[in-house]
Amino acid sequence: MTIMVTGGAGYIGSHVCVELMRAGHSIVIFDNFCNSHREAVNRIGVIAGVSPTVIDGDVRDRGLLASTLANYRCSAVIHLAGLKSIAESVSDPIRYYDNNVYGTLGLVQAMRDTGVHKLVFSSSATVYGAPVYLPLREDHPLAPCNPYGRTKLMIEQMLGDLAASDGSLKIAILRYFNPAGAHESGLIGEDPRGTPNNVMPFLAQVAIGRRPHLTIFGKDYDTPDGTGVRDYLHVTDLAVGHLRALDALERQDRIKVNLGTGRGTSVLDLVEAFSAACGKHIPVVFAPRREGDVASSYASCDLAQQILGWRATRDLKAMCRDAWKWQSSNPQGYGDPRSSS
Numbered sequence: 001m002t003i004m005v006t007g008g009a010g011y012i013g014s015h016v017c018v019e020l021m022r023a024g025h026s027i028v029i030f031d032n033f034c035n036s037h038r039e040a041v042n043r044i045g046v047i048a049g050v051s052p053t054v055i056d057g058d059v060r061d062r063g064l065l066a067s068t069l070a071n072y073r074c075s076a077v078i079h080l081a082g083l084k085s086i087a088e089s090v091s092d093p094i095r096y097y098d099n100n101v102y103g104t105l106g107l108v109q110a111m112r113d114t115g116v117h118k119l120v121f122s123s124s125a126t127v128y129g130a131p132v133y134l135p136l137r138e139d140h141p142l143a144p145c146n147p148y149g150r151t152k153l154m155i156e157q158m159l160g161d162l163a164a165s166d167g168s169l170k171i172a173i174l175r176y177f178n179p180a181g182a183h184e185s186g187l188i189g190e191d192p193r194g195t196p197n198n199v200m201p202f203l204a205q206v207a208i209g210r211r212p213h214l215t216i217f218g219k220d221y222d223t224p225d226g227t228g229v230r231d232y233l234h235v236t237d238l239a240v241g242h243l244r245a246l247d248a249l250e251r252q253d254r255i256k257v258n259l260g261t262g263r264g265t266s267v268l269d270l271v272e273a274f275s276a277a278c279g280k281h282i283p284v285v286f287a288p289r290r291e292g293d294v295a296s297s298y299a300s301c302d303l304a305q306q307i308l309g310w311r312a313t314r315d316l317k318a319m320c321r322d323a324w325k326w327q328s329s330n331p332q333g334y335g336d337p338r339s340s341s
C-alpha cells in the first residue's frame with residue numbers, strides 16, 4: 001500500500017513515516033518544509049534503510065496534491081500537515097484558518113478527484129478546552145479556547161459532514177495528547193524553530209546548555225505539587241497508533257479516538273525524570289501561570305484500546321531517555337553541523 005503522509009518531515013510525521021516503512025508500506029511525504037528540515041527525510045531513510053519519496057508541496061495546492069495521489073497510486077492519506085503554535089494562532093488567525101482548514105479542504109477535494117477514500121487526521125486534545133471531568137473521554141464537550149484548537153474542531157466537523165455524505169469514505173480522527181520523546185536511534189526528534197513553546201524540547205535545550213533554566217508556568221494549580229499535569233506519550237507509540245488506525249479503517253468507517261497514556265505527569269515530575277535521564281541538574285524558575293493553560297489534562301484510553309487495539313507501551317523514563325539521546329547527539333537539532341556528515 002502506498003500512503004501519502006502530509007507533514008511527513010515534521011516531528012510526529014517523521015516518526016509515523018518510520019513506522020509505516022517498517023511495516024512494509026511505501027510512503028510519499030508531501031511537505032512544504034515551513035516548519036521542518038530536509039535532513040529529517042534523509043534520517044528517515046537511514047533508519048528505514050530506503051529513501052522515502054518526497055514531494056515539496058503545499059497542501060493548499062490542490063492540483064499538485066491530486067497529481068501526486070494519482071501518480072503514486074496512493075490508497076490512503078495520513079494528514080499531519082498543519083501549523084500548531086497556539087500563541088501564533090492568536091496573533092495571526094488568518095494564517096491558521098488558511099493553512100489548516102483551507103489546506104484540509106483542498107486535500108479532501110483532491111482525494112475525491114482521485115478516488116482516494118481513506119484518511120487519518122491529526123487532531124488534538126485541545127478540542128476539549130477546559131476539562132469538565134477527567135480523564136477526558138471522546139464524548140466530552142468540545143470547547144477549544146484558541147484559534148488553533150478551533151481549526152482542529154472545524155476540520156473534525158468538516159470531515160464528519162463529508163463522511164455522512166459519502167458512504168465510501170473511511171476517516172479516522174486521532175486526538176493526540178502530549179507527544180514527547182524521540183526515535184530510540186536518536187536520529188530523528190523534535191527540533192522546534194526559535195524558542196520552544198512546549199515543555200519537553202525546552203527541558204532538553206536547558207540540559208544541553210542552550211538555555212539557562214526552565215521557566216515553570218504556575219505553582220498554585222489544584223494538582224498534587226501545584227504545577228500543570230499533562231498526559232505525555234512517546235512519539236513512537238503515537239506513530240504506531242496511526243498504523244493501528246489504518247488497520248481499523250478496514251473494519252470500521254468512522255473513528256474518533258484519543259491517543260494518550262491515561263497517566264498525568266506534573267511539570268516537576270517531568271523535570272525530575274528528565275534530570276535522571278540526562279544525569280544533570282535542571283535549573284527551574286517559577287513564573288505566573290501561562291494564559292490559556294488548564295491545571296490538568298489526561299486521556300481516557302479505553303476507546304483506543306477497544307477500537308484500535310492500541311495502547312501506549314513506553315513510559316516517561318523512555319520518553320526522557322530518547323529525548324535526551326536525540327538532543328545530546330544533535331545539540332543544535334537538524335541544523336547541527338554534524339547533521340549532514
Ligand code: NAD
Nearest residue numbers: 007010011012031032033034035036058059081082122124
Ligand atoms: P511539525 O510542525 O513538526 O510538523 C508539521 C509538518 O507539516 C511540518 O513538516 C511542516 O513543514 C508541514 N506543513 C505545515 N503546513 C503545511 C502545508 N500547508 N503544506 C505542506 N506541509 C505543511 O508539527 P508536529 O508536532 O509534527 O504536528 C503534526 C500534526 O499533529 C499537526 O497537525 C499538529 O497540529 C498535530 N498535533 C501536534 C501536537 C504536538 O504537541 N506536537 C499535539 C496535537 C496535535
Ligand code: UFG
Nearest residue numbers: 124125126176177178197198199202215216217228267293
Ligand atoms: N510549561 C512550562 N514551561 C514551559 C512550557 C510549558 O511550565 O516552558 C508547562 C505548561 O504550563 C503546562 C505543561 O508544561 O502545564 C505542558 O505544556 P506544553 O506547552 O508542553 O503542552 P500543552 O499541554 O500546553 O499543549 C500541547 C500542544 C498543543 C496541544 C496540546 C494537547 O502544544 O498544541 O498539547 O495535545 F493541543
